[in-house]
Amino acid sequence: MQAVLIIIGDEILSGNTIDTNSNFMAAQLKEIGIPVKQILTVSDEVESIKSALKLGFEMGNLVISTGGLGPTNDDVTKKAFKEFFNDEIIFHQETYDHLERLFIKRKRTRLLDLNRSQAEVLSKAVIFQNDNGTAPGQMVSENGKTAIFLPGVPYEMKPLFSHKVIPWLMRNFQLGHLLTRVVSVVGIPESLLSDTIQQWESELPDHLSLSYLPIGNRIKLRISGSSDDRIQLENELEEQVQKLKPYITGHILSFNGNEIQDIVKEILLTKNLTISSAESCTGGGIARLLTSCSGSSGYFSGGIIAYDARKKIEILGVSENTIRQKTTVSQEIAQEMSLGCQKLFKTNIAVATTGVAGPSSDEFGNEVGMVFYSIRIDEKEYTLKLFLPHLDRNDFMNFVSQRVLQKLAELLVHPEKREE
Amino acid sequence: MQAVLIIIGDEILSGNTIDTNSNFMAAQLKEIGIPVKQILTVSDEVESIKSALKLGFEMGNLVISTGGLGPTNDDVTKKAFKEFFNDEIIFHQETYDHLERLFIKRKRTRLLDLNRSQAEVLSKAVIFQNDNGTAPGQMVSENGKTAIFLPGVPYEMKPLFSHKVIPWLMRNFQLGHLLTRVVSVVGIPESLLSDTIQQWESELPDHLSLSYLPIGNRIKLRISGSSDDRIQLENELEEQVQKLKPYITGHILSFNGNEIQDIVKEILLTKNLTISSAESCTGGGIARLLTSCSGSSGYFSGGIIAYDARKKIEILGVSENTIRQKTTVSQEIAQEMSLGCQKLFKTNIAVATTGVAGPSSDEFGNEVGMVFYSIRIDEKEYTLKLFLPHLDRNDFMNFVSQRVLQKLAELLVHPEKREE
Incomplete structure (x- = not known):
């Protein structure tokens, strides 16, 4: 299974807001063995979203979007998904009841028509109720393609993603394992480091990949791989870390920390x-x-x-x-x-x-x-x-x-x- | 002129690193009147980068990438651009001299072969020298399509972008103006706000757009437009802000601040x-x-x-x-x-x-x-x-x-x- 993320929002394209949703989702998807192939950041326009969906499914079989689900006119994600899947919008009583409970909890009395529209969902969708906002997450699965759209507000999206989407994916798909080990190295420039560990790098098995990530004067060496057998992959990564050690003694800062x-x-x-x-x-x-x-x-x-x-x-x-x-x-x-x-x-x-x-x-x-x-x-x-x-x-x-x-x-x- | 940004880096797709480069570039491009149409975040693979370039030029005439320019094996951006533009790599003495001066300044004695490779550039490229790292920025312009690739380390990319790329774009293109006014509103939920300002919103001229951006219990109303005439656009936005005021008296927090x-x-x-x-x-x-x-x-x-x-x-x-x-x-x-x-x-x-x-x-x-x-x-x-x-x-x-x-x-x- 490979994922493509679609981040929807003019505020991101205009440089007003930094997108942190894709980072959050990518890290969690990686944990359950789903690599992210590409991230597409698009504007709040039906055609842009539909093109991104089309492109997304050319690259992966799971497409997850965030954003564009507010009750106001500038939000069109639901419409775009409806058209893409040739679906129709239906009123969903369960979601409406959930909204009502949410409104009572927040001591707001008036459920406006605009809010009522948040209970309108795609007829083919599985609904993930949102406990921290009015727009539910929705999932449509068809012909081996799974599309999920979620609200863009991080405080709504994150719990929805962690507690509902991730468990749903784990229940419904047979997933492998993606693992990474990070070795932090200091006191040696990237080019010299590359020279120093050249032999080790050239002997790295094909299914493991290495990347260099300079941060300040620290360099994070990331060794990554994927496998169905978690234990074996963990052992393999550990073995490579042990082989790497002698090349960089005196420069190792940590074998664990990322930040x-x-x-x-x-x-x-x-x-x-x-x-x-x-x-x-x-x-x-x-x-x-x-x-x-x-x-x-x-x-x-x-x-x-x-x-x-x-x-x-x-x-x-x-x-x-x-x-x-x-x-x-x-x-x-x-x-x-x-x-x-x-x-x-x-x-x-x-x-x-x-x-x-x-x-x-x-x-x-x-x-x-x-x-x-x-x-x-x-x-x-x-x-x-x-x-x-x-x-x-x-x-x-x-x-x-x-x-x-x-x-x-x-x-x-x-x-x-x-x-x- | 419309831009597409390509963010290159496995560390972003894996959720290891948050991309802040696209936000920085989008905000600066907006300042000089270039809207960003889409952001593509892709992996460090030649084919992915070439596909993104192709797609980018279907949507815009300016494509700017960051990342994948390190001296190590995992970085392939230069190769991808070379193949996309059917160009060849040449040794660039000026860049080499610049690298040598940089090394002397940093008190590093050995210019390794790997570093020397950083002085190899596309034959058709205009070079933007990097004062804070070894990879220069490069720009290729052909058949009305302009492609720029920059290093991904933010501390290298940002000064290069602000001080060299932006002035270059301003010198070489006739650009319009993109302006936004943000009105911060509190104490009213998004749906009720939308209801309250409905009439004003419906009378907003077509060339101005409105978006709602909830942050905590504040909502940012963003009114945006583009024009060749900066003064006129500023006046128009101000006029709309004045018209909006009476609808939301008592809820306005600020007419200026973004954060x-x-x-x-x-x-x-x-x-x-x-x-x-x-x-x-x-x-x-x-x-x-x-x-x-x-x-x-x-x-x-x-x-x-x-x-x-x-x-x-x-x-x-x-x-x-x-x-x-x-x-x-x-x-x-x-x-x-x-x-x-x-x-x-x-x-x-x-x-x-x-x-x-x-x-x-x-x-x-x-x-x-x-x-x-x-x-x-x-x-x-x-x-x-x-x-x-x-x-x-x-x-x-x-x-x-x-x-x-x-x-x-x-x-x-x-x-x-x-x-x-």
Whole structure:
């Protein structure tokens, strides 16, 4: 079984909204052994949606769409599916009852005609009731082709997909297994890495594939394969990871984590270390990354966003004198921030950032893109400087947040390189 | 001119990576009057890329791809474009010299054969040199069809696109204008809103389009149009916004902002108010949203992530007794947190969150998805409760962060409704 996803929405094509639905669905489909062949992002037009359906079924036998199911005039997905499947729209009492219950729960009294139209479904469809919105998901299966359309609002789509669509697919199809192992490598450029592991790569069995994914100065090596036999595939991937090891000793950051915060979590829990953060130019980005992991309260004590210079002095105990002499964007302030943070939160590790996110230079004339960050691990301290003038404000904040955690992971995994 | 974007990368189809490149490009293309007709996300395979190119040129005359330009074996985009345009690969001295300068700057000594291959380009191509990575952008224009391929790493692609591709397109094509006005509406469900503005909507001129975009309990009404005459289009959109106003008085949150943090910024600057945050279950998400706006240091003083209960007591002055009696996830603690935060940062406004992000209930037995948030505006305080058991951890954190800022905006814009 191969899937094609259709993401419907003018707001995505116009750059107003980032589509996160396709990522969510692709990851979950992969878990149950269904690869996504292609993602088509199309506008809210009947003809565009019908063309995408046609194209989708040329490439796969399962097509899943999100979006275009609102009660308003700009939403036409249901009409497009109806025409594509030569079906008709019928009133569905069960869905109407479900809507009524939802309205009572939300303390809304008037079920308008527009809402009533949400209970109109394709006559051939299996209905997936939506507990968090008015548009149900619908599924039509014909001649070995299965089409599912779902609402586009992520908070409605996601539970519907995880709790209803995925179980339905697992019940109704015989599915294989798609597995991936990620090895995170640092301190070696992509081209040199490729050179270094050339022999191993050339001996990789044909049914396993390798990709290189550079993120900051980390490279994720992804080894993927598919099989009906999960255990055998797991063993095969493990065997390849073991074969790869000797080629890249000294550069391996993790064999498990996908995101840097997962890798940091793994290391901190293993070494039984706690962490806190004092952020200026990253504005909470580091704390947000750390807390995105479940169980982070086990190692993350808390953080300060000391945006105002005065708060750096009052809360973190940074010296007013140092600010006057060195400005807030300096190695010295980064160091005083991490020290103050470590004391305040009483953690093994404290990280601190200070820099100019832009779009213009700060009141001291420090250039946009300049940043100092400090990492304290017990009594040892490391300050690093970055200059990233080519990044816009939010990319800068995200990049620096990622980089700080990555550097921390490097320092904890390869302490022998700390003195470099 | 109409564009089709091709996003190349197995890591996106597998759900490993969220594509943000297409959003970035679509927004910038819109700015210069080029609508994006469709986005095709395809795998790193020569045939998939060639099919996408063919399809792209059936729908538009400009096709832009990102991804698949790394020096390693898994990257095949250049080969696909070469075959599609029946072109050949030549060695490009200028690009090689550029690579050498880049390597010297990065203090890397060895230019490997693999890197040298990055200086091999299509013979028909215009080259856009990449200042932040080894793969240049390339553009081939033939029979009224223009194809551009760019690296996929966002930090390389974005500056290349903004500073080289966009100016090149503006120099070489006569472009129109695409404009959008966003009116943010709150306190009215989508179906009722549609009912309320029905007459206005039906009288909207054909060349202007309307869409409804629900986000939390805010609805963005987007009115869009295209024209060669920018001023006239701006006036037309303004006229429609004015006509819309009387239908939705009392529900309008903003006529400008797209994101909730932009709306909050606008309100705080207008009213000359400052803000700080004390976060538990949102883990820095509110601070990160606030600081994503340039100029946020003008109103955001800072924030605390008091993840550990002890830090709520020590830093925010929350009472140990209250925690014992009410647990940390309670109305009382939310209130004490915002009060402590307001005192610590000396701001007009302080917001606080405490809840259970999951995946499991907390040590007091508070359920996953439970959250209390408190908003203090000078001497007044508002506490609200949410229960969001259907959201996964990160969606929960993002949703609550958004919701707090939205409620704050509502309270500031419609103070008459505060007592509801």
